[in-house]
Amino acid sequence: FHPHAKGKNIRLDGQLRRATRKNSFCNGITFSHRPVHLYEKVRLRLSGVHTGWSGALRFGFTSLDPGELTPTDIPKYACPDLVTRPGYWAKALPERLALRDNVLSFWADRHGRVFYSINDGEPILFHCGLSIGCPLWAIIDIYGITQEVTLLASLEIVIKECIITPRLYYELCKNFKRSCAMEEREVLTPCCSPTPSSSTLSSSASTGFSTPRVVRGLPSPLDNDLHFHPVRGSDVVLSADRSAACIHFLDSSRTLVFSDRPLHAGETLYVEVGHLGLPYFGALLFGLTSCDPASLHAGDLPADPEVLLDRKEYWVVHRGFPMPCSGDVLSFSLLPSGEVHHGVNGVGRGRLLCVDSSQVLWTFFTLHGAVNRLRILGKTEMINAPNEPCSPVLPPHLPAPLSVNRSSSASESSLGRSPHGDSMETPPVTAPSSPLSLPVSPTLTALELPSAGKNGECTICFDQDVDTVIYTCGHMCLCNDCGLKLKRQIHACCPICRRPIKDVIKTYRP
Structure with a gap:
């Protein structure tokens, strides 16, 4: 890590390999101490994860030398504060992948694309449009639930005679x-x-x-x-x-x-x-x-x-x-x-x-x-x-x-897989409006299914507007208050499809 260009809540160890965010959930921006080569993997172990916050690590690249930044130049957040400036590119790691001891690798290619992988898995396209005509330093914003990261040895994945x-x-x-x-x-x-x-x-x-x-x-x-x-x-x-x-x-x-x-x-x-x-x-x-x-x-x-x-x-x-x-x-x-x-x-x-x-x-x-x-x-x-x-x-x-x-009534979800990639054991249910039609047990007829009111009222209290999506089925039929109460119940399930509730997520309409 760069010894000087860092957020005010960042503490580095003596070898500059481990960065820890103290206090709050922000002011955790760090940089690499040298430019990163194209096709060189920056490898991080998420050595500290705390579930008390929302959001996770942000990472990317900059074409500006972080050594020229003063402490007042480093904002609280990489996104959106840094990325709105010319020469900075960064995005957030999906929170479901920000698990303790996961190894994140990311790199840039000669087309200005950024890829990442978790635990040396399949590379995923993360970002496009980097300016590769100048040196690139890595940006690592230790944000939200991510409290500490440890730099591992980088890997060169370029095969020069086949690339350039x-x-x-x-x-x-x-x-x-x-x-x-x-x-x-x-x-x-x-x-x-x-x-x-x-x-x-x-x-x-x-x-x-x-x-x-x-x-x-x-x-x-x-x-x-x-x-x-x-x-x-x-x-x-x-x-x-x-x-x-x-x-x-x-x-x-x-x-x-x-x-x-x-x-x-x-x-x-x-x-x-x-x-x-x-x-x-x-x-x-x-x-x-x-x-x-x-x-x-x-x-x-x-x-x-x-x-x-x-x-x-x-x-x-x-x-x-x-x-x-x-x-x-x-x-x-x-x-x-x-x-x-x-x-x-x-x-x-x-x-x-x-x-x-x-x-x-x-x-x-x-x-x-x-x-x-x-x-x-x-x-x-x-x-x-x-x-x-x-x-x-x-x-x-x-x-x-x-x-x-699933369309405008639901957000994206991952089906049949845990964040670790293994199969999830799911009780047999029926999800009429889900892209999965699971093995039938219990079933509900159309007359028995609760439905949102004409004005989008919560299907439980029929008072407040629907503003919460149920994970993992994706149905939006609850207000946030009823959703949180329902989630705390033993064997809580969606009132529409009876699929088990793993979480409820509040949504915001423009």
């Missing part, structure tokens, strides 16, 4: 332009057609896909009536028939692509992955939404799709796919029950997530890191698709996080 070689940059640009030109000449025709070779992936090195190979277990033929939507991230290039999407590896961050029509219950979508074969963090992100892509503007699509969870539509985001091989074929099956199953090269990998199948849902993807291509091969329709209720427990080999926005 000018010849490599030239070759990547040349290959990218060549492949896009070939697509415009419609070389990339749908590779799954009702022919004996329908399971052969026609590809070449110049198109970014692997050499031709047969993938066993793929159905034949595939319907090719599903393509990418013209509305897409600004860094995405589509082929002439919109069956393939590609990005520029070195400059891409806004890479959202959507299907041009909804994925119907009982359908399975097959996509082929292509990538450059270089070591790089991030791979692929998949999701479903009730938002018609035609209602979106390409310029408004964010680099991080989790930003879309704040929209009023229904969004489900799944990140954390293991790095696929170039030429792998991924399948996504939407069952009538709301389960989404996933497969690789014809081999089922189990349930990926659960969604509200009563809504019309478009699929979307983002491409990250070495994955620079995605091609829709086609889709099939299931026969006698199972219709069992959807359970929240994911298979043990699927550790990826899941984010959900």
Whole structure:
């Protein structure tokens, strides 16, 4: 840590490796004592966590030398005080991840993006838009429930010959332009057609896909009536028939692509992955939404799709796919029950997530890191698709996080996973308006379900306005006073869906 540039409540140990915030919940800003290299991981152990406050650690980077700051220049908070100044970039760590002894790693790449991971898990895109043309110092604001952090040895994750070689940059640009030109000449025709070779992936090195190979277990033929939507991230290039999407590896961050029509219950979508074969963090992100892509503007699509969870539509985001091989074929099956199953090269990998199948849902993807291509091969329709209720427990080999926005009546929640990533044991209940339909026990008819009044009154006191959301089901049917009283009861459950109450969160309307 920098020995002098720190908030007035910060105390450093003799080795400048441990920073502790004394008193209050703020004035805990610290900086690294030297600039941090691109692709160098800053690693922190959250060695002191206190649950008496709200909010958690803030972290990021600055292009200004903290050694030139005076004590009066350092504000109480990194967010919003510091980040409103030019040359400072920082955001908050989600409070659910700020657990004692968790190890936080964060770093910046050459595209001005910041990633972080917890306990060396899957890297998560955290921030975009850093100025990388100058040195960057780390910002660590020991805020809220985070009271003490310990700096661990940093790690260099850059592989220089694969990242910054000018010849490599030239070759990547040349290959990218060549492949896009070939697509415009419609070389990339749908590779799954009702022919004996329908399971052969026609590809070449110049198109970014692997050499031709047969993938066993793929159905034949595939319907090719599903393509990418013209509305897409600004860094995405589509082929002439919109069956393939590609990005520029070195400059891409806004890479959202959507299907041009909804994925119907009982359908399975097959996509082929292509990538450059270089070591790089991030791979692929998949999701479903009730938002018609035609209602979106390409310029408004964010680099991080989790930003879309704040929209009023229904969004489900799944990140954390293991790095696929170039030429792998991924399948996504939407069952009538709301389960989404996933497969690789014809081999089922189990349930990926659960969604509200009563809504019309478009699929979307983002491409990250070495994955620079995605091609829709086609889709099939299931026969006698199972219709069992959807359970929240994911298979043990699927550790990826899941984010959900249920629409304007609920905020995002994590389903079926504890903050540690393990499965949560949940008593069987039914959640009629939740994206999960859990095993049925007890059930309520529509006449028995309590509902908010016409003016949004609390379903318990029928006096105060609804201003509280129930975690984890997401229902908003209580005032804050009744919510707190209900939470203190033994075996407290939501008055609408009877799902156990883990917390109640007060909301604020503009």
